[in-house]
Amino acid sequence: MTTESPRWFKSSYSNNGGTCVEWAPAYASATGIVPVRDSKSPSGPALMVSADAFAGLVALARHAAR
Incomplete structure (x- = not known):
């Protein structure tokens, strides 16, 4: 990543007990690579x-949450 720290955002499900991920959309927008962390x-x-892989992960998570 760059030398400056990206702004991280938590999953909208972050109030479910703490088992969540964060991602940095500004970094993803600038590079096409999505950083994801615990x-x-x-x-x-x-x-x-990759942005495509992240989109697939989000689609899978939404499907599993139904």
């Missing part, structure tokens, strides 16, 4: 996935 470990590693 919200319980903000200083830990970030998984870097």
Whole structure:
């Protein structure tokens, strides 16, 4: 990632007991790569996935939540 820290956003389901992910949409918008991390470990590693892979992950999560 860049030297400046991206702004992270939590999942809209973050009030479900803390098992959530965060992502950095501004970084994704600028690069096409979406950083994703565990919200319980903000200083830990970030998984870097393509925007298409992230969209697939979100679609899968929405489908599973039904």
